[in-house]
Each structure stands twice: as C-alpha cells, then as structure tokens.
Amino acid sequence: MRIDVLSIFPSYFDGLTLSLLGKARSAGILDLTVRDLRDWTSDRHRTVDDTPYGGGAGMVMKPEPWALALDELAARPDDAAHAGDAEQNRPTIIFPSPAGEVFTQATARDLSSREHLIFGCGRYEGIDERVFEYAAALGEVRLISLGDYVLNGGEVATMAMIEAIGRLIPGVVGNPESLVEESHEDGLLEYPSYTKPSTWRERPVPEVLLSGNHAAIAAWRRDQQIERTRTRRPDLLPGDDS
Numbered sequence: 001m002r003i004d005v006l007s008i009f010p011s012y013f014d015g016l017t018l019s020l021l022g023k024a025r026s027a028g029i030l031d032l033t034v035r036d037l038r039d040w041t042s043d044r045h046r047t048v049d050d051t052p053y054g055g056g057a058g059m060v061m062k063p064e065p066w067a068l069a070l071d072e073l074a075a076r077p078d079d080a081a082h083a084g085d086a087e088q089n090r091p092t093i094i095f096p097s098p099a100g101e102v103f104t105q106a107t108a109r110d111l112s113s114r115e116h117l118i119f120g121c122g123r124y125e126g127i128d129e130r131v132f133e134y135a136a137a138l139g140e141v142r143l144i145s146l147g148d149y150v151l152n153g154g155e156v157a158t159m160a161m162i163e164a165i166g167r168l169i170p171g172v173v174g175n176p177e178s179l180v181e182e183s184h185e186d187g188l189l190e191y192p193s194y195t196k197p198s199t200w201r202e203r204p205v206p207e208v209l210l211s212g213n214h215a216a217i218a219a220w221r222r223d224q225q226i227e228r229t230r231t232r233r234p235d236l237l238p239g240d241d242s
C-alpha cells in the first residue's frame with residue numbers, strides 16, 4: 001500500500017515515518033510519503049490561505065495548491081504501464097473533517113484494503129469546498145471525522161487513521177492473531193486482560209483464567225465483553241435503537 005500525506009506541518013508525522021515504516025518499508029508492504037503543501041505554492045510567502053467569502057472568523061485554505069498537489073500525487077508514475085485510469089488504480093483521497101463520516105474499525109478495515117491512500121490535512125477553518133469537487137475527478141473522496149469534537153487541523157486525525165489502518169495490513173505490525181480479539185472487531189468491547197503476578201497488592205486474577213479450561217475461559221471472556229459493552233457502550237449492542 002502507498003500512503004501520501006499532504007500537510008503544512010509535515011514534521012507532525014516524523015514519529016510515524018520512523019516506527020510503522022521501519023519494518024513495513026523494508027518488507028516492501030507500506031510506502032509512506034509526507035509532503036509539504038507549500039511546495040505547490042508559487043508566491044514568495046508560500047501562501048496557502050485567504051479570507052473567507054461571506055465573512056466569518058479565521059482563514060480558509062486556497063484551492064490552487066491543493067489541486068496542483070493532488071494532480072501530482074494522484075498520477076501514479078509506477079502505474080504508467082496501466083493505460084487509462086481504471087477504478088482500481090485511482091487513489092482514495094481522505095480529508096479529515098469535523099463534518100465527515102465518523103471513522104470506525106469498519107472504516108479502517110475498508111481503507112486497509114486499498115492500494116493508494118492520499119490524506120489531505122486541512123488547517124485554519126478548513127479547505128475551499130471546490131477542492132473536494134475537484135478531487136472527485138482524481139479518485140474516491142472521503143471526508144472523515146475522528147469524533148464529535150473540533151481539532152485544530154487534520155494532522156492528529158490522519159496520524160490516528162494511519163495507525164488504525166496500518167496495523168491491519170499483514171506484516172506491518174506485531175502479531176496478526178492479536179488483531180482478531182480486540183475491541184470493535186466483533187462489534188463488542190474487549191475483555192479484560194491480566195498478567196503475572198496472579199495476586200497483586202491483594203488483588204487476585206479471576207480464577208477461571210488460571211484454570212486451563214479453555215472453553216470456560218472463552219465463555220467468561222465473552223460474558224465480560226457483553227457486560228462491558230452493556231454498561232459502557234449500550235449503543236454498540238444490536239437492537240439498541242439509540
């Protein structure tokens with residue numbers, strides 16, 4: 001998978017490029033590139049924003065740098081051999097936004113199956129709306145929210161999404177087994193985990209986990225998942241109409 005990130009704060013992603021990329025790049029699984037949007041400006045001040053039409057506080061990101069950057073990143077030189085712009089070659093262009101679909105584990109799984117993701121990190125009060133229309137000619141556009149709260153830009157949301165997506169790609173991180181039994185994979189919250197010592201500050205580990213009875217352990221864990229989901233996230237339970 002190829003991931004391109006566009007941001008006016010590219011150094012936000014230094015941590016990500018080191019850790020995730022280390023193993024994945026050498027394994028040739030994940031190719032992550034972060035680019036500074038200002039590289040596609042042409043004025044002396046490398047301007048990317050201007051005042052909003054219709055008034056209002058703050059500034060809006062100008063469309064032209066975005067269009068030039070997306071044109072370049074969406075063209076796939078390594079796919080020059082594939083004549084035309086067949087659907088499977090077009091990138092998925094993701095813009096974090098407070099006004100987008102909410103990112104879930106299902107979104108992460110869906111996006112982890114794509115060949116080429118481009119993340120467009122907005123700042124200021126957002127990006128000129130016409131950029132999203134323009135980008136739709138280059139690939140599938142997705143406006144995605146991390147949750148119902150307002151961040152200062154798209155970088156933190158993009159970091160979170162790349163981590164959630166990247167860990168689902170086989171060989172990128174850790175042990176693929178652990179990807180199955182985790183929160184939200186089966187629609188329920190995860191069961192509690194314990195490790196040594198078996199009694200810690202007079203707090204014992206639940207007996208069943210020391211029993212070696214795998215059927216009983218599996219049943220206990222499932223019960224814990226249901227109970228935790230019922231008390232902490234009833235909205236996730238089937239039949240809940242909230």
Ligand SMILES: Nc1cc(-c2ccc3ccn(Cc4ccc(CN5CCCC5)cc4)c3c2)n[nH]1
Pocket residue numbers: 096097098121122123124125126127144145146147148149150151152153154157
């Ligand atoms: N899940 C989640 C994602 C984000 C997010 C993602 C990208 C950007 C780019 C800029 N901002 C800051 C920001 C500040 C104020 C407004 C609200 N204004 C009201 C009238 C015009 C706009 C919107 C946006 C982002 C925020 N926040 N939360």
